[in-house]
Amino acid sequence: xxxxxxxxxxxxxxxxxxxxxxxxxxxxxxxxxxxxxxxxxxxxxxxxxxxxxxxxxxxxxxxxxxxxxxxxxxxxxxxxxxxxxxxxxxxxxxxxxxxxxxxxxxxxxxxxxxxxxxxxxxxxxxxxxxxxxxxxxxxxxxxxxxxxxxxxxxxxxxxxxxxxxxxxxxxxxxxxxxxxxxxxxxxxxxxxxxxxxxxxxxxxxxxxxxxxxxxxxxxxxxxxxxxxxxxxxxxxxxxxxxxxxxxxxxxxxxxxxxxxxxxxxxxxxxxxxxxxxxxxxxxxxxxxxxxxxxxxxxxxxxxxxxxxxxxxxxxxxxxxxxxxxxxxxxxxxxxxxxxxxxxxxxxxxxxxxxxxxxxxxxxxxxxxxxxxxxxxxxxxxxxxxxxxxxxxxxxxxxxxx
Numbered sequence: 001x002x003x004x005x006x007x008x009x010x011x012x013x014x015x016x017x018x019x020x021x022x023x024x025x026x027x028x029x030x031x032x033x034x035x036x037x038x039x040x041x042x043x044x045x046x047x048x049x050x051x052x053x054x055x056x057x058x059x060x061x062x063x064x065x066x067x068x069x070x071x072x073x074x075x076x077x078x079x080x081x082x083x084x085x086x087x088x089x090x091x092x093x094x095x096x097x098x099x100x101x102x103x104x105x106x107x108x109x110x111x112x113x114x115x116x117x118x119x120x121x122x123x124x125x126x127x128x129x130x131x132x133x134x135x136x137x138x139x140x141x142x143x144x145x146x147x148x149x150x151x152x153x154x155x156x157x158x159x160x161x162x163x164x165x166x167x168x169x170x171x172x173x174x175x176x177x178x179x180x181x182x183x184x185x186x187x188x189x190x191x192x193x194x195x196x197x198x199x200x201x202x203x204x205x206x207x208x209x210x211x212x213x214x215x216x217x218x219x220x221x222x223x224x225x226x227x228x229x230x231x232x233x234x235x236x237x238x239x240x241x242x243x244x245x246x247x248x249x250x251x252x253x254x255x256x257x258x259x260x261x262x263x264x265x266x267x268x269x270x271x272x273x274x275x276x277x278x279x280x281x282x283x284x285x286x287x288x289x290x291x292x293x294x295x296x297x298x299x300x301x302x303x304x305x306x307x308x309x310x311x312x313x314x315x316x317x318x319x320x321x322x323x324x325x326x327x328x329x330x331x332x333x334x335x336x337x338x339x340x341x342x343x344x345x346x347x348x349x350x351x352x353x354x355x356x357x358x359x360x361x362x363x364x365x366x367x368x369x370x371x372x373x374x375x376x377x378x379x380x381x382x383x384x385x386x387x388x389x390x391x392x393x394x395x396x397x398x399x400x401x
Contacts, residue, residue, distance in 0.1 A: 088182055102168055232396065235369065284349075326346055366382060381397075
């Protein structure tokens with residue numbers, strides 16, 4: 001008996017492996033309207049894996065694994081949406097057929113009902129005396145009365161059936177309209193999901209290009225980013241070496257942006273910070289509206305870029321037109337690039353323009369400073385202390401003049 005049960009178990013495992021093994025977030029996700037539950041399970045697995053990989057990535061392999069999981073997730077979400085669209089479109093086709101049938105039934109019932117109404121109207125003009133004289137006997141008279149009552153009852157049945165068909169038609173028609181709207185929403189969602197997939201694939205390609213699939217290059221990239229983060233946080237904490245210069249007015253030139261790469265910076269830009277009591281604040285709450293181009297997302301002008309919602313009255317630290325490379329807070333770069341393995345919150349904004357001049361955004365006292373961190377290079381910056389409001393503004397990756 002035990003051997004027989006063992007044989008049955010082996011045959012079961014061989015013949016039905018898909019029922020035993022859970023769906024993993026790896027390779028091509030399931031497709032098809034019949035596999036919606038499996039697709040959802042796959043999505044859940046991918047989301048779990050991404051959450052597990054959100055801890056600091058210390059190797060290139062970990063970074064690529066995270067991106068791959070995001071790609072698998074995006075593909076699964078696309079498959080899920082497409083399957084939902086296919087299912088709804090099938091239901092719409094069925095509803096269209098049912099509506100045609102119901103419409104024909106309503107037409108047939110309407111013809112029958114109109115014919116019976118005409119007959120009932122003709123008979124209703126016959127009065128009781130005419131009915132008596134037209135009858136050959138009392139039995140014939142009562143038979144005619146019974147017939148007329150039966151006709152009236154059947155007319156009521158037809159009327160109820162017609163009304164029921166009309167209500168059924170209206171309900172199914174509304175269901176079809178609702179499903180068609182759902183399809184349009186899902187198609188719009190599909191476009192967004194395909195854009196997300198394209199972004200993840202580009203992220204992976206960019207990381208491979210930057211590092212040339214070389215672990216040493218990736219480690220150097222991480223080390224540089226960590227050094228920059230440490231230096232910026234140290235500057236805000238007041239650990240920089242500073243020299244008081246003079247009082248400055250809003251719009252007065254106080255520095256120039258360093259061209260190209262510099263200490264703790266991979267490319268030319270101004271890192272601008274607003275702080276109060278060493279706590280960083282959103283610069284957009286203080287800076288006024290300005291002409292700009294948002295390049296903080298997957299590409300310049302894309303809808304996935306960081307918020308650029310300047311609502312204040314301060315002047316900008318560089319001349320417009322402003323190019324924003326990264327916004328404030330939890331940014332697109334944090335969520336979609338390797339920098340997310342270094343920091344989860346961007347403490348300022350990274351901006352650039354055609355002019356290298358850096359200007360004070362508000363009246364205050366100018367300080368020039370520098371900080372030397374892990375990589376031994378000196379991060380140069382200027383700080384302006386604004387007595388009104390006790391704010392400090394920081395301008396990093398600059399040259400003094």
